[in-house]
Amino acid sequence: MKKFFAVFAALILLPLSLQAADFKEGTHYEVVKQNATSTPQVLEFFSFYCPHCFKFEPLMAQLEAKLGDDVEIKKNHVNFLGKEMGPQLTQAYAAAELLKVEDKVASLIFDQIHTQRKAINGEAGVLAIFEKAGIPEVEAKGALASFPATGIASQMKRNTETFQIRGVPSLIVNGKYQVITNSVKSTDEFIELVSYLTKKTD
Structure with a gap:
């Protein structure tokens, strides 16, 4: 697990590499389902x-900038971190998607938890985030x-179970x-x- 997280830290810090890679199943990625989606997608x-x-x-x-509009990039919040707030924030992200403010809401939640180091407590805390994103309480x-x-939240939970996700990102x-994250160097x-x-x- 420590190696997994270390690789992601390295990805953020290392400069771009111009080396071409020969990607192999079992080394750089795993096949986790038999059939692919009909259109390109990153989940x-x-x-x-x-x-x-x-x-x-x-x-x-x-x-996202590199792949362009031809590839759909979707985010799937998981419930298994954050105790009882895990599922609540999954529901919050689902609601933000409906209101088309998911980027604003995600940025505000990440900032409060990891930059300000302040907890988000229950519905009141979630509604405060939506208010900062410009969504009135009644609408939120x-x-x-x-x-x-x-x-949407139920589908996120099913996706987590279907792909047997145990660690994030x-x-x-x-x-x-499924990308094998510890196989990449930059x-x-x-x-x-x-x-x-x-x-x-x-």
Whole structure:
């Protein structure tokens, strides 16, 4: 586990590498499902309570810019960190998606937990985050309690179980390939690997 986190720290800090990589199954990625998605997709599993996920955000922004609009990048919050607030923040992120303020809400939650080092306590704490994101309390409450938000949160939980995610951040590409994070040596190689997998279906 320490090696896993050390690799992610290195990805944030190392300069770009120009070395071309020969990516191999079992070394750089694992096949975790038999069939790939019909369109290119990157699914990032994360938790707001994971400091490595917080540090991983700039790398994901670089990846998104590099892959462009042809590849869908989705975030999947997990419930297994943060005790009872884990599922609540999954619901909050689902509601933020509905309201199309997920980037603002995610940034505010990460900042409060990891930069300000302040806890988010219950519904009141979640509503305060939405207010900072420009969403009135009545609208935020409605979204949090809505059937669509509950459906999104339930799907996130199912995804976590389906792909047997035990640690975060974790990436599943095209619904079929899981990136082996300790195989990459630089930011450039990481982006190259994910880009390679988005084009792969066999």
